[in-house]
Amino acid sequence: MMEFDVQTWIKVAAFSGGGLAMGFGAIGAAIGEGYTAAEANSAISRNPEMAGDIFKAMLVGQAIAESASIFALVVAMILLFTNFAAESFVTVSVLLASGLSMGLGAIGSGVGSGFPAGAACQGMARQPAASGRLTTNMLIGSAVCQTPAIFALVTSFILLFTNFSGRPVSPTWAAVLGAGLAAGLGAIGSGLGGGLVAQASCEGVARQPLTATPVTNVMLLGQAVTQTTAIYGLLVAFVLMFKNFVPTDSIAPPMALLGAGLCMGIGAIGPGIGEGFTAQSTVRWIARNVEATADLTRVMLVGQAVAESTGIYSLVIALVLIFVV
Amino acid sequence: MGELGKVHQLLIPLGGHTLTFNLEAILMTWIVILVLTAFGYFATRGRSILPGPMQALGELFVNQLFGLADDALDKELARKYAPMICALFMFLVLSNWLGIIPHLEEPTKDLNTPLGLGLMGFFIAHYAGIRAKGIKAYVREYFEPMFFMMPLNLIGELAKVVSISFRLFGNIMGGSIIILVVSYLTYSVLLPPALNAFFGLFVGTIQAFVFTMLTVVYISVQVK
Numbered sequence: 052m053m054e055f056d057v058q059t060w061i062k063v064a065a066f067s068g069g070g071l072a073m074g075f076g077a078i079g080a081a082i083g084e085g086y087t088a089a090e091a092n093s094a095i096s097r098n099p100e101m102a103g104d105i106f107k108a109m110l111v112g113q114a115i116a117e118s119a120s121i122f123a124l125v126v127a128m129i130l131l132f133t134n135f136a137a138e139s140f141v142t143v144s145v146l147l148a149s150g151l152s153m154g155l156g157a158i159g160s161g162v163g164s165g166f167p168a169g170a171a172c173q174g175m176a177r178q179p180a181a182s183g184r185l186t187t188n189m190l191i192g193s194a195v196c197q198t199p200a201i202f203a204l205v206t207s208f209i210l211l212f213t214n215f216s217g218r219p220v221s222p223t224w225a226a227v228l229g230a231g232l233a234a235g236l237g238a239i240g241s242g243l244g245g246g247l248v249a250q251a252s253c254e255g256v257a258r259q260p261l262t263a264t265p266v267t268n269v270m271l272l273g274q275a276v277t278q279t280t281a282i283y284g285l286l287v288a289f290v291l292m293f294k295n296f297v298p299t300d301s302i303a304p305p306m307a308l309l310g311a312g313l314c315m316g317i318g319a320i321g322p323g324i325g326e327g328f329t330a331q332s333t334v335r336w337i338a339r340n341v342e343a344t345a346d347l348t349r350v351m352l353v354g355q356a357v358a359e360s361t362g363i364y365s366l367v368i369a370l371v372l373i374f375v376v
Numbered sequence: 377m378g379e380l381g382k383v384h385q386l387l388i389p390l391g392g393h394t395l396t397f398n399l400e401a402i403l404m405t406w407i408v409i410l411v412l413t414a415f416g417y418f419a420t421r422g423r424s425i426l427p428g429p430m431q432a433l434g435e436l437f438v439n440q441l442f443g444l445a446d447d448a449l450d451k452e453l454a455r456k457y458a459p460m461i462c463a464l465f466m467f468l469v470l471s472n473w474l475g476i477i478p479h480l481e482e483p484t485k486d487l488n489t490p491l492g493l494g495l496m497g498f499f500i501a502h503y504a505g506i507r508a509k510g511i512k513a514y515v516r517e518y519f520e521p522m523f524f525m526m527p528l529n530l531i532g533e534l535a536k537v538v539s540i541s542f543r544l545f546g547n548i549m550g551g552s553i554i555i556l557v558v559s560y561l562t563y564s565v566l567l568p569p570a571l572n573a574f575f576g577l578f579v580g581t582i583q584a585f586v587f588t589m590l591t592v593v594y595i596s597v598q599v600k
Binding site: 129198208275282348366 | 444447448528531532535538539542543546547549550551553554557558561574578579582585586589590593597600
């Protein structure tokens with residue numbers, strides 16, 4: 052007969068958390084990097100003279116797209132090689148949540164930051180003179196794409212390095228799991244959407260290098276608004292991690308907290324991608340018709356606000372689940 | 377690793393409540409303020425048609441940020457709010473860069489700093505909105521498209537403060553956590569300087585710009 056004490060369960064959670072972090076974390080970056088390489092090849096076949104520069108841009112873009120996966124690797128390594136104190140069953144849930152948060156959170160940013168890198172490669176083939184500006188634009192766009200993954204990382208590290216063992220096991224186990232899911236799932240849509248915006252801006256700079264300044268500015272604005280729902284996910288995660296809950300024997304309060312995390316996490320995916328589409332098209336058309344920048348930007352902001360309303364519904368329901376139910 | 381998440385606080389009990397002062401954030405904010413004041417002094421001392429290096433740097437900031445405000449607002453409002461926009465950006469950039477100096481920390485790493493600045497932007501935007509449209513039209517906007525949408529419009533407006541401040545806080549906090557953890561894992565060999573350059577200088581500048589631009593846009597959305 053095997054022994055299942057706290058120590059064993061914590062080991063189980065650390066190992067499976069590490070596996071989940073790296074497993075999920077590997078999905079996004081690989082897709083993004085593959086897309087970049089595909090675009091780079093198509094660009095080289097159009098303009099073989101630029102092969103050297105395009106190859107370099109591809110490698111730089113892929114390196115940035117990989118950073119979300121590297122965050123997941125760091126979290127997985129910490130989970131595998133740290134000895135966690137066996138004080139409370141809450142730690143089991145904390146370790147799982149930490150792995151899930153970082154793993155899920157790396158998906159969107161990994162895929163997303165592949166898009167601008169691909170568009171930059173295409174742009175270099177099309178407009179070799181704008182290579183420098185394109186590289187800068189790609190770097191800025193992909194760096195901002197990483198923001199949702201960084202939010203997931205913050206949640207993951209706070210879970211790992213805060214001492215939750217003094218809290219009541221129920222409902223804290225559900226609260227921390229909900230926090231991990233809210234931050235992790237919430238980062239998927241915004242990471243992907245932010246990538247779409249950055250892609251359009253690299254394309255736009257190549258199409259009309261003179262519009263680079265408004266294109267980059269509106270890209271940053273569009274990406275920032277696209278990230279809003281990921282920030283709601285981070286907010287719900289913070290509330291779930293730092294609010295003191297009363298101990299309970301009933302199964303209902305923990306489920307409400309878990310539900311709050313799931314509600315915010317899943318609810319943030321759609322608005323992130325949708326707002327990304329809005330900003331993508333705006334940036335694309337600003338490059339073609341720069342005189343209309345003011346109107347396009349205003350309609351983009353209103354459209355994004357409307358697309359975001361479903362994310363706000365999720366936030367409201369999540370907060371009701373935490374504070375009222 | 378123990379220093380992660382530790383905050384030096386001064387607690388003063390006052391009539392049943394406790395006043396909490398985050399000493400590090402206050403000290404670092406004062407360092408930023410002093411450096412900026414010194415910069416302002418040296419940039420404007422002995423102004424001439426042929427600018428010295430400090431004056432040129434100052435003019436660069438003012439020019440760029442005035443242009444940013446001018447694009448989003450009309451002439452009169454741009455003249456009114458550009459100094460605030462310029463100060464906000466310079467404060468944020470310096471704050472985000474401060475962490476690359478050993479023993480100093482970004483004041484923006486403490487949620488209270490971005491939240492305070494976000495609230496400032498929120499109140500300025502709404503004040504500008506009421507001034508431009510009048511209180512009636514301002515209030516009526518909350519009841520559009522239907523009157524029962526009022527609570528959601530209100531939450532959407534408040535969520536802007538949350539999103540602008542958490543975006544800055546999350547990025548700066550995340551960067552500093554990554555630097556701390558990687559330095560610990562690699563015994564501070566090789567990687568940390570590159571990470572400092574990326575998260576401190578590059579991401580710090582971008583996020584300062586994003587924060588500033590969002591503040592401008594919030595004002596411009598309110599006045600239109």
